Amino acid sequence: MRDFNYKNLLALKLPVRIYELIAGIYEYKGKQELYVANFSDVLDKMVEVAKVQSTKSSNAIEGISTNDSRLEELMNKKSRPRNRNEEEIYGYREVLDLIHENYEAIELTKNNILSLHNKLYSYSGENHKGKFKTIDNSIIEVDSFGEKRIRFQPVSAFETEASIDRMLAAYDEAVRAKIPPLLLIPTFVHDFLCIHPFSDGNGRMSRLLTLLLLYKNGFFVGKYISLEMLIENTKDLYYEALEASSGNWHKGKNDNLPFINYMLSILYKAYRECDERFKLIGEKSLTSAERVMKVFENSLEPLSKSDLILLCSDISQRTIERALKELKDGDLIQQIGKGRATKYIKA
Structure with missing residues (x-):
């Protein structure tokens, strides 16, 4: 059974590119805090736009969509879901709202992860909501010719809950040991995806947990720029990074750097775009x-x-x-x- 030890991240030989990304993110983070303090009155619309984009893109990555007019009605809560796709879109927006408004109170625990998953499916009749998988699943890739291949074989259903428990315990230990969050969060999210604990909704849950952990560590750019949209726009690179970091994962010998590099690139791009928009707001x-x-x-x-x-x-x-x-x-x-x-x- 896979062991989790995030203290090993301190031994990683980081390429210069990752050091540059981390330095850039912290520089933009400091500037963003000044903008938010000075222009808080004009940021509400940016937050709402980012929520819509995040809901649309995170679901679109999984092939879940609706037309723009219906999306607007659902996001503004002017209409109720009419089909399964809309039920899942509506549920994502509700979880997103919950994280935006209550991230400080949402601890990273097994029960809270199950509760968020339950809320994600709160408008559907799925009986798997809020429960770990009971049947083994596989991560399947379908090419342009419709051919399927198993890209990764996740943890078995039998081992899932125990793996989640060990992963969460390792995360808590890493936080106490002050492991840098910009290395810890992408690695944790990648491990979550490799466990693939749910019958459905793993990708969306991983992106919601990414936002939650970023917010809890003071990285709020996802409020103003949709990280999910940036991921959707680079979906091929996202899957390539996932696969590159998954080799030998079950043996604990995988390379975490590809996925860390990808996620830090997304975060850096979001901060850069946010900075450009804030500059425009400041030029009154x-x-x-x-x-x-x-x-x-x-x-x-x-x-x-x-x-x-x-x-x-x-x-x-x-x-x-x-x-x-x-x-x-x-x-x-x-x-x-x-x-x-x-x-x-x-x-």
Whole structure:
């Protein structure tokens, strides 16, 4: 049976890249705390946008989706779920809300993990909710031709609860030993995925636990920038890192660095994007058109109106539309495409 000893992380030979990521994350973290203290009144919309993106993306990674209009109704709680996909989307949003509002009180215990899983499925009739798996499961990969292969064989159902107990005990010991959280959290999440303790919902639970542990350690960027969306956008790299860190996992001889590097890259990117948005919020002296223009100056990709609404979350949609017209009339940006496919780029 696999042993868990997170103190071994102190013996890792970290590549320069990981040191750079950790240093960058802490630098952005300090700056973010200043922005939050000074501009707390305009951050609520960023939080709500990130929640919607997180709910959509974390479920989409698992092939669970609905159309945008239904997603908006569900997120604003203007409608009840109509099918299984919507039940699971609705449940994810509820767990996300719970973590956002109560992370300090949610200890990392077996009962709390089971409770969060139960809440994830609280709108469905699944009888596995809030319970560890009773049948062995496998992590299956399906290629573009529909061919299936077992990518990883998780812990057996018989060993699952004991493995979770040992993993949680090792985590608590690592916290007392002051193991760096940016090494500990990705390693713990990867171990959780290798145990694969539930019949369904393991991927979503892993991302919710990631947020919970980051918040409990003072890394709040996931409130303002959706980590789940960044993971969805790099899904192939996510699965590659998972697999690279899973070899010889059962023997305790796996390499944790690929998954640590991937998760720190996601966290760093989130902090960098958050910093760019906070800078725009802080530039109150600029006109709306000037602030929208700054977004174009920092982007190499064409941007849609929806993109700008997300990137300038404290500016209303109507004001952004006026700014786009002003910038277009002034030949500062040019339009690409028509109708719903309309995007703009710096001229």
